[in-house]
Structures are given as structure tokens and as C-alpha cells.
Amino acid sequence: MRRLSWFNATSLTLGFAFLYLPMVVLVVYSFNANKLVTVWAGFSTRWYGELFRNEAFLDAAWVTLRVALVSSTLATILGTAAAYVLVRGGRFFGRTLFSGMLYAPLVMPDVILGLSLLLLFISIGLDRGMITIILAHTTFSMAYVAVVVTSRLVAFDHSLEEAARDLGCNRWDAFRLVTLPIIAPAVISGWLLGFTLSLDDLVIASFTSGPSSTTLPIKIFSAVRLGVSPEINALSAILIGIVTVGVITTSLMSKRAIAKRIRDENRAET
Amino acid sequence: MAEKPRKPKPITDLFAPWTDPDAKPLIEFRSVTKKFGDFTAIDDLTLDIYEKEFFALLGPSGCGKTTMMRMLAGFESPTEGEILLGGKNMVGIPPNERPVNMMFQSYALFPHLSVWDNIAFGLKRDKMPGDKIATRVEEMLRLTRLEQFARRKPHQISGGQRQRVALARSLAKAPKLLLLDEPLGALDRKLREETQFELMDIQEKTGTTFVIVTHDQEEAMTVASRIAVMDHGKIIQVDTPAQVYEMPNSVYVADFIGDVNLIEGTATRTGPDLCEIRFHEGEPPITAEVTSEISDGQTVTYAIRPEKIRVSRDQPEDRSNVAFGKIIDIGYLGNVSTYHVELADGQMVKAAMTNATRVARRDFTWEDEVWLSWRESAGVVLTQ
Numbered sequence: 001m002r003r004l005s006w007f008n009a010t011s012l013t014l015g016f017a018f019l020y021l022p023m024v025v026l027v028v029y030s031f032n033a034n035k036l037v038t039v040w041a042g043f044s045t046r047w048y049g050e051l052f053r054n055e056a057f058l059d060a061a062w063v064t065l066r067v068a069l070v071s072s073t074l075a076t077i078l079g080t081a082a083a084y085v086l087v088r089g090g091r092f093f094g095r096t097l098f099s100g101m102l103y104a105p106l107v108m109p110d111v112i113l114g115l116s117l118l119l120l121f122i123s124i125g126l127d128r129g130m131i132t133i134i135l136a137h138t139t140f141s142m143a144y145v146a147v148v149v150t151s152r153l154v155a156f157d158h159s160l161e162e163a164a165r166d167l168g169c170n171r172w173d174a175f176r177l178v179t180l181p182i183i184a185p186a187v188i189s190g191w192l193l194g195f196t197l198s199l200d201d202l203v204i205a206s207f208t209s210g211p212s213s214t215t216l217p218i219k220i221f222s223a224v225r226l227g228v229s230p231e232i233n234a235l236s237a238i239l240i241g242i243v244t245v246g247v248i249t250t251s252l253m254s255k256r257a258i259a260k261r262i263r264d265e266n267r268a269e270t
Numbered sequence: 271m272a273e274k275p276r277k278p279k280p281i282t283d284l285f286a287p288w289t290d291p292d293a294k295p296l297i298e299f300r301s302v303t304k305k306f307g308d309f310t311a312i313d314d315l316t317l318d319i320y321e322k323e324f325f326a327l328l329g330p331s332g333c334g335k336t337t338m339m340r341m342l343a344g345f346e347s348p349t350e351g352e353i354l355l356g357g358k359n360m361v362g363i364p365p366n367e368r369p370v371n372m373m374f375q376s377y378a379l380f381p382h383l384s385v386w387d388n389i390a391f392g393l394k395r396d397k398m399p400g401d402k403i404a405t406r407v408e409e410m411l412r413l414t415r416l417e418q419f420a421r422r423k424p425h426q427i428s429g430g431q432r433q434r435v436a437l438a439r440s441l442a443k444a445p446k447l448l449l450l451d452e453p454l455g456a457l458d459r460k461l462r463e464e465t466q467f468e469l470m471d472i473q474e475k476t477g478t479t480f481v482i483v484t485h486d487q488e489e490a491m492t493v494a495s496r497i498a499v500m501d502h503g504k505i506i507q508v509d510t511p512a513q514v515y516e517m518p519n520s521v522y523v524a525d526f527i528g529d530v531n532l533i534e535g536t537a538t539r540t541g542p543d544l545c546e547i548r549f550h551e552g553e554p555p556i557t558a559e560v561t562s563e564i565s566d567g568q569t570v571t572y573a574i575r576p577e578k579i580r581v582s583r584d585q586p587e588d589r590s591n592v593a594f595g596k597i598i599d600i601g602y603l604g605n606v607s608t609y610h611v612e613l614a615d616g617q618m619v620k621a622a623m624t625n626a627t628r629v630a631r632r633d634f635t636w637e638d639e640v641w642l643s644w645r646e647s648a649g650v651v652l653t654q
Contacts, residue, residue, distance in 0.1 A: 162345055163378035165365045167443065168395030177391075181382045264426040 023240055030233035037228050047234040054231060060219035064199060067130060067215060071137035072194035078138065079145025079194075080187055084175070086146075087153040088161075105143040113140060114207030121208065128210035136208040137201065141194030148193060152186035192250075196243075285495060286510075287320035294357070296321040296447065296479055297342065302351035304337055304503075311337040312348070313503035324473050324480045326490035329500035330526075335483045338500075339449050342481065343372045356446065366395075371445040375452040377436035379424040385435050386411075386420040392443045410438040413472060430461050437469075441476060450482040454489060466492045487527050491515070499523050515575075520654045524573040529608075531579075531619050533572045537564050537651065544646065547572050550615040557590045560651045574649030579621035581609055581634060582641050589643035595619065597638045609634065611642055 004012070030048075034041030051057060086099050105113060117136045118128075126132060160182065164174035180187070202217040209218060216235075223232055287293040295318035304312040311334045319325045327335035340346045341353060344365035353360050360368060371392070379388050389410050393403045411417045414434040419427050424435065433453065440448055453469070454462045470493050473480050484490050490497050491511040498508045499522075507519045518524035521532060533556070535549030546555040547570060556572055564570060585592060598618070599610035608622045621642055634640060 157376055157378065159374045159376050159378040160380065162343075162365070163372070163374055163380075164391070165345075166343060166370075166372045167392030167439070168366045170364070170366055173395070178380055182380075261425060264423070268422075268426045268428050268431075 026233055027237045027240065030230065030237040032230060032233075035230065037230055037233065047230040048238075051231045051234045051238075057216070057219060057231070057235065060214050060216045063130060063213050064216040067133050067137060067205075068195045068198035071134045071198050072141055072191050074134070074138040075141035075145050075194040076187060076191045079142040079190060080149050080183075082142070083146045083149035083153055084179075087150055088158075102143055102146050105140040106147065110201075110203035114204040117204065118207045128208060128213075130213040132208040132210070133205050133213065133215065136204050137194075137198040140204065141197055144193050144197065145187075145190035148190040149183060149186050152183045156183065285322070287323070288318070288496065293320055295319060296323075296356060297481075298354040299338075300352045300354065302341070302348045302353060304334075304341065304346065305349045310503055312341075314351070315503070315505055317498065317505060317508065319479065319481060321479055322477055324470065324482070324493055324495045326494035326497045327481065327483045327500060328485070328487060328490040328497050328526075330485060333500040334503040335485075335500050336451065337503075339372070339451055339481065339483045342447065343370055343449055344368050369446040370449065371440040371443055371447075372449040372451065373436050373440040373453050375455060377424075377432050377456075379432060379435055379439070381424055384421050384423055385416060385427070388424070388435055389439045389442050391439065396443065406442060410442050413441070413475070414438040429456060430465070433457060433465065437472070441472070441478065444476075445478065447479045447481065450480060452484055453482065455484075455486075462489070463492075469493055491527075499526060501526075516650075518573065518650060518652070521571050521573065521652050524650065524652065529576050529620060529622070531574050531576065533574075533617065533619075535570065535572060537568050537570045538566050539564065545651065547651070550613075550617060553593065553613060553615055553617075554591075556649070557646045558649055558651050559647045562651065562653055564651065564653060568653065571652045572649050573652055574644060576608055576620040576622035577606070577624075578648035579619065579642050579644045581611070581621045581623055582643065583633070583638075585641050586643040590646045591644050591648075593619065593642045595640065595642060597634055597636055597640060600634070600636065609640070611640060 029037060029040075031043050031045065032040055033044035033046060082102055086095065086102070089095070114136070117132070117139065121128060121132050121135075156179070160178055161174050164178040165171070169177060200217065201215075202221055205215045206218050206221075209215060220232055220235065223229065297317075297319040299315055299317040302312055302315050303310065313334075315334075315338075327338055329335050337346060341348055342355075342360075344360070344363060344367075347361055355368070355370070380391065383391065386407055389407045390403050393406055398406070407420075408417075411420055414437055416431065416434055416438060419431055419435075424432055427435070433456070437453070450469075454465050457465060466489060469480075473493075480493075482490070482493060491514075494511060496508060496510055497514050499506045499514060501522055507514060507523045509517070514523060515527055518527065524530045525532065533547070533549050535547040535556070537545045537547050537560070538555075539545050539560075540557070543559055543561065544557060545560045545564060546557055548555045549572070558572060580586070580589070585594075593611075593613050595611040595613040597609050598612050601608035601610070602625075604625070606622045606624050608620055611619050611621060613619060619642060
């Protein structure tokens with residue numbers, strides 16, 4: 001390993017501090033025994049215990065998880081279908097308009113998206129609850145999935161599908177047996193993206209949620225308005241832990257897959 | 271397999287169903303036209319291809335050869351006309367319902383499946399029982415010498431092996447017709463030559479009709495029983511490789527296939543099948559055999575291959591055509607040398623001589639004055 005120059009070392013330290021210091025503080029204080037968040041009174045896991053006895057938080061977490069699972073799955077199906085039609089459907093009437101409109105939720109401010117969905121749900125008389133959050137999240141996640149899957153489909157060799165058809169597949173079988181397995185990584189990352197966005201979303205969920213269904217971000221936000229409690233710190237620390245494990249696992253997996261592929265290809269040519 | 275020398279092929283092929291008026295063609299293109307918007311890719315084309323043929327569609331890129339292949343596979347359908355396979359009109363039948371398989375230029379191997387599963391893919395679609403699939407796949411692996419790679423994924427094998435997997439996969443369903451789209455384009459020269467002989471061998475073993483698309487005239491000449499030379503959506507000539515080379519019907523074909531000298535002049539009939547071509551004042555006219563109808567004074571192009579012309583230091587007595595000139599350039603290719611000779615009037619003529627002996631010093635060098643000579647049957651008189 002090359003030694004870092006003092007300039008590089010300093011900028012690296014500053015950069016990391018800027019990014020991660022707030023989180024480190026949060027995690028450290030989640031183990032604080034004191035009820036006052038900012039006064040350190042020794043190590044304790046007390047707040048984690050309290051958190052798991054707090055029904056309201058657990059309910060909200062459960063709702064969030066279900067919303068995220070269902071909406072990201074729906075968004076993946078719709079987004080993949082949209083991407084497939086846009087890339088493979090050839091030129092059809094309204095294609096440009098459709099592809100432009102598909103990306104609109106990416107640039108639309110959340111407040112406007114949330115408000116318009118709220119107005120829609122009210123005007124069609126749909127009671128706000130988990131269903132409306134799921135619908136709302138599906139709407140914007142779908143756009144993200146479509147973007148991710150489109151980029152993979154564009155790079156995809158069209159003759160693979162033709163080969164499948166040539167060997168006896170109808171269009172659906174060709175998609176199911178050849179296209180889908182090959183674009184699976186993009187579909188999965190689209191799903192993960194939708195899942196994270198849904199977990200994360202506060203603005204749209206607060207427009208579309210009802211009194212019976214509160215998601216975790218809404219719960220945390222409203223709890224913090226009454227004052228930061230150590231329980232919130234503990235909850236946030238858990239969330240950080242989950243995300244960290246997830247990110248590290250996926251990056252290790254993809255790194256290993258790439259390394260294996262390069263090794264295989266080198267071996268194949270010799 | 272690749273090392274085995276090719277059987278000498280007589281000019282009159284024993285296998286020549288196209289000369290038999292009773293033979294029923296496997297594929298019939300009947301005045302087929304294909305347009306993409308304003309662009310006419312195939313222009314009112316009629317063509318018969320017979321069973322067990324190794325048929326080559328040859329032409330520069332954009333000549334419509336790939337479109338013809340894609341229409342046979344079912345990926346495109348003709349704008350006008352019909353395409354018959356075994357007497358049945360194929361227009362409108364999707365690719366998955368045709369007894370036709372295709373080997374793609376990019377090979378299009380399924381990257382997520384092993385070599386074995388790639389070959390079995392088409393058989394599984396036919397709902398063939400498992401043990402029969404296994405037998406057939408093993409057979410294909412043996413045919414293409416891929417037994418030890420069956421469990422590998424496409425990215426774990428070399429380019430040449432991938433090419434053989436693609437071939438095995440397209441042959442597995444025992445199609446009536448196999449289409450090969452530039453099948454050897456991605457291989458290096460040495461491997462390509464080996465593979466050409468392998469392809470011919472496999473074609474003979476399986477008895478399948480092969481239609482190959484290529485822009486490489488040497489490849490077409492090597493593998494094909496007949497070649498269709500195409501240009502701008504039309505077929506210019508369909509014939510055996512030897513016929514296409516020795517008896518081109520047009521300047522385009524003569525120029526596209528191999529190396530050729532094209533000399534323009536005016537023809538005068540001098541005998542029942544002889545004519546004289548005057549191409550320049552002061553040069554003696556060329557005496558040439560002629561089979562087509564020509565009228566006196568007609569402008570014709572005389573096409574003669576470089577290897578038909580002899581280069582000598584002394585004026586030869588035994589040849590009907592002689593010309594005197596100076597060597598401007600020599601292209602040394604090892605087995606042959608091509609001499610670029612300038613005649614007195616500035617006309618350049620290429621002559622190729624085999625380097626039969628191993629000598630450090632060649633007979634001719636730059637600026638040497640030499641005699642060129644050839645027989646009256648050596649060249650072809652072309653009117654179009």
C-alpha cells in the first residue's frame with residue numbers, strides 16, 4: 001500500500017467526518033443511560049429495550065415494512081413492463097410523450113406529487129390508509145425502476161431474444177426464459193431502490209396516510225417535534241445498522257461476481 | 271477434422287439439383303420485395319434453393335443479404351411476394367413455428383445458461399422427453415467436439431468454442447434449413463479457415479440445407495455449392511463458385527469476386543465465337559472467345575484474371591494475345607507475386623505468377639520491360 005500524503009489524508013478525514021460524524025454521535029448517544037439526550041451518563045442498552053416495548057413504534061415499523069414490500073414489488077412489475085415497451089416496442093404513437101412522462105415523478109417535487117395524489121384520492125372517494133400509501137409509493141418508485149431497467153435493456157443484445165424465438169419461444173417465453181434472467185440484476189436493484197425510497201419517504205406518505213396507518217418516518221418526525229427522546233436514537237441506530245449491512249453485503253457480492261467473471265474469461269482464452 | 275484435405279471438386283458438380291428441371295426446390299422466393307419506409311432492401315427477387323445445398327448469399331453491406339436471411343427466419347416479412355419452404359407459404363408464420371434455425375453473427379448464446387442448457391434450450395421448448403434431450407445434446411456436443419465444456423458458461427470458453435456452441439444449438443432441433451449469419455466473422459484468419467472446413471463437414475454429415483450470409487468472397491467460394499452475388503437488393507448472378515469466378519455475367523460480379531483486369535473497348539466479330547476488342551490506338555486488339563450476342567462496334571468490357579496472364583522477357587510465339595509493357599510495381603505475397611505492368615498507352619494490367627522456385631533473386635524487377643501474353647479463352651467479354 002502507498003502511504004497517503006498529508007494533504008490527501010486530511011481531505012479524506014474531513015470528508016468522512018463531514019459525512020459520518022452526525023451518525024456516529026447518534027449511535028453513541030443511543031447507548032446513553034441518561035434520559036437527557038445530550039448528557040452522557042454511562043453505557044446502557046436500556047433505550048433499545050424501551051423501543052421494543054413501544055407498541056406505536058412497532059406498529060409503524062410494521063406498516064412501513066408492508067408498504068415498502070408491496071409498493072416496491074408492484075413498482076418493479078410496472079416499471080419493468082414500461083421499460084420493456086419503451087426499449088423494445090419499436091416506434092408507436094405517443095412513445096416520446098410516454099417516455100417523458102414516465103420520468104416526470106423523478107423531477108417532480110415530492111410535495112406536489114403528494115398533494116396531487118391526495119386530491120385524486122379524495123375526489124374518487126378512496127379512504128386514506130395503507131392502500132393509498134402503497135399506491136402513492138408505487139407511482140414514484142415505478143419511475144425509478146423504469147430508469148434502471150431501461151439502461152440495462154438498452155445494453156442488451158437484441159439477438160438473444162431473437163435466438164430464443166428462433167428456438168421455439170413465443171414472445172412471453174422469450175421474455176421469461178431469456179430476457180428476464182439476464183436483466184434480473186437491474187430488476188433487483190430497481191426493487192431495492194423502490195424499497196429504500198418507500199422506507200425513507202416522509203413527504204408523500206404524510207399526504208396520503210390516514211389516521212389508522214402511520215409509517216415509521218412519520219412517527220419519528222412527529223415524535224421529534226415533541227423533543228428528541230433516546231428511544232429515537234436507538235431506532236435510528238438500528239436503521240443505520242440495517243442499511244450498512246445491506247450495502248456492504250451487496251457491494252461485496254457484486255465485487256466477487258465481477259472478479260470471478262474476469263478470472264473465468266481469462267482462463268477461457270488461454 | 272480440420273486437417274483433412276478437401277476433396278477435389280470437379281467444375282461440373284455431381285450434386286447439382288439446380289440443373290435438374292424436375293427437382294423441387296426447398297426454398298422459393300417468388301418476386302419478393304421488402305421495403306423499410308422508402309428504402310427498398312429487396313427488389314422483386316426470385317430465387318430457388320434446393321435441399322442439401324450449401325448456399326451463400328454474398329454481397330457488400332447493405333445489399334440486402336441479411337434481410338433475405340431474416341425473412342427466411344421469420345423476423346421480417348416481405349412487403350410483396352411470397353416465400354415458400356417445402357412448397358408452403360411462410361409469410362406470416364412466426365419464427366418459433368418454422369422448421370428453420372439460425373446461427374447469429376453475435377452467436378447470441380444465453381449467458382445465464384451452461385453450454386449444455388444452451389444446446390438443450392430449443393429441444394425443451396418442443397416438450398421433448400428428458401432422456402431424449404440428453405441423448406440429442408450429447409450427440410451435438412460430440413459433433414462439435416465440445417464434450418468437456420458442457421458444464422461451462424459461455425463466458426468461460428474461447429471465441430472458437432462459442433462459435434461451435436452456437437452451431438450445435440442451432441442444429442440441435444434438426445431444422446430443415448439452417449441459416450448462418452456471418453458465422454465466422456468474429457474468428458481470426460487461421461481459425462476461420464479451419465472452421466470453414468468443419469462447417470462443410472458438418473453440413474455433409476447432417477444433410478441439412480445451409481444458407482450462409484457473408485461479405486467474404488473467399489469464405490463463400492470455399493464452403494458454398496452455389497453463390498448468389500447480390501447488389502442493391504437484386505441478385506446479379508447465381509452460380510457455382512467456379513462459374514461465378516470464371517464466367518462472371520457482369521462487370522460487377524467479375525470485380526467483386528477476386529482480382530481482375532477490366533479493359534474497355536469496342537468489339538468486332540471475327541469468327542463464329544471469336545471477336546476482336548480494340549481498346550487503344552497503337553495497341554494490337556485483343557482476340558477473345560465470346561459466347562454472348564454482340565454487335566459490331568459495341569462497347570464491351572474485357573475481364574481477365576491476373577493469374578491467366580503470363581509474364582515473360584521474350585516475345586512468346588504460342589499465344590494469340592501479347593502486349594508489351596514495363597513493371598511498375600510488384601506485390602510479393604509469398605506463394606504468388608502480382609506484377610503491375612504499364613502498357614505503352616498507360617493502361618495498367620495486373621499479372622500474377624506463381625513463385626514455384628525458391629530463389630533469392632526473382633526473374634523480374636521494377637522497371638523491367640516484359641511481354642504479357644494470354645490465350646483467347648483466358649478472359650471474358652462482358653456487355654453489362
